[in-house]
Amino acid sequence: MLRIRKAPICVGALFILLFPWVAGRLPAIEHYPDLMVFAGIYCLMTIGMSLLMGYAGQISLGHAAFYGIGAYASGILTTQYNLNPWLCILLGSVAATAVAVVVGAPSLRLRGHYLAMATLAFGIIVNIVFREEAEWTGGPDGMGGIPGLDIFGYSFDSIHKYYYLVWIVVAIAFFFTIRLIQSPTGRALRAIHASEAAASAMGIDISRSKIVVFAFSAILASVAGSLYAHYMNFINPSTFDTLFSIKLVIMIALGGMHTIWGAVVGSVLFAFLSFEWLHQFGEYEIVVYGLVLMMVTIYLPEGLVGLPGRIVQRVRR
């Protein structure tokens, strides 16, 4: 997946550009742009996750923690210290980077199950902090009154405006990630995925590469968290729990872990599944998630993005 094909990017960009314009005019789906705001926020996170898990082969079951760090940085710093929201987004990413380096440096030395468990434990600990430090975070009840975003007097105060803001950020992250994949760091990551021993023999600084990609994915998650906080104006700890970390894994597994496109497809699909199509299942929802994840692991190891290729292969044979 080194080559970027221009066609899908153009089609995707056009779709994103026109979507609210079309959907907003059809009464049955006029709330879809709202779903797409969440889809974009998820997308931002899964792009980083796909880089981490799909390309570098490093599992993380604690990424909701970074999402929460961004959201709470924005929430606490705007409501209690009256800082500019954009500055808070920046400070949130700085905090996420710092945490990612401190936690990532020892964690990423681990592999497989050990890494999975370390990231899982990290995610749970951070969530407990969100719940317990009520003085700052509002505890389990959450915190409200988080201001919206504006720039030079232009306020992102409607769903459609926020939609474009979020997807512009996604586009920036997308292109930055593609650049990263094509850079020596990206090639190093794929080498690490294939064989750490061989990569190390070739002189690749394994731990540095892993930490860079871990921190990068943490920054994306943190920005996503901030965007979520400024959009919802309210946050509570259950948004950032382990189940959400696992939902991120579901998203990239569903879309396909090994390409950035998989992250985009998986996030959008998941947003619609969880807010729209699975809502009618009510309490069954969680069982369906589990079954979806199980089916994907067994029958679609390359995710939905890999499906066309497989069908073509089948037909040709």
Place this chain on the structure above:
Amino acid sequence: METISAASQLFQFIVTGLTVGAIYAMVAIGFNIIYNVTEIINLAQGEFVMLGGLIMVFMHVTVGLPMILAFVATVLLVTLTGTMLDRLAIKPIRQPSVMTLIIATIAASIVIKGTAMLIWGKSPYDLPAFSGRTPIELGGVIIQPQYLWVIGFLAVVAIGLTLFFNRTILGKAMAACADNPDAARLVGINVQYMVLLSFALSAAIGAIAGMTLTPIALMDYDRGAMLAIKGFGAAILGGLGSFSGAVLGGLLIGLIESLGAGFLLSGYKDAYALIVLLLVLFLRPSGMMGNFEVTKFKRF
């Protein structure tokens, strides 16, 4: 007066910690059985414990079966769940890698948890203690009879398994798969069957842990994940794969949690065990009794 009560308080925390720790030890043993045969960490291990508790409540309280019958029926049902987990979620994976196996066991745990929520709802359930709730008082320390059952079952499980793996042909065959699956296959051991058996066995032990825990701490559908991660902490602390390590690790995790919640911030009760887990992973991932293999590439 003050010092005596502080001392008895300390002992009280120790007794409670060891009891909960015994449950973690049983979860850790469950991890080890599957890990030893397949090198899979079954993240759905905690769901066996949850199912054990809730099915026992159903059999004993709802249906009204006598305690012993309900106990046996519960073990059988959870064991069946364990074998289904292997057959439906693990075995069908065509290219098993560590990552797909982790995802598969997570998926399975979500399905089991969700199904339990649909059956039992979200409220916690109580189960009568095995031999009443008249506490035994020992120098100001209150010991629930159920605590003794928990410790007793841990002892039975640990000794029983040691005998099983060292003395019986079946146990030795399973141990052989752990050592070298290809060689085991060459001498005529049905490895697939041993894998199935390992899932069954660890499910049964999870069920026992759940049934003995419920009268002390109630049980609800959402308990599995935390039990699993603390059980894993215990397994790591003791050294993944080692049964005596699992017992020791479990008791230690229980103690740390109980003393931490008692003397430090109680709201961080669940965090203490996890912080210990992280520290062990960072500093000595081989655990207290395990062999070193995780950071192999460091020595390359």
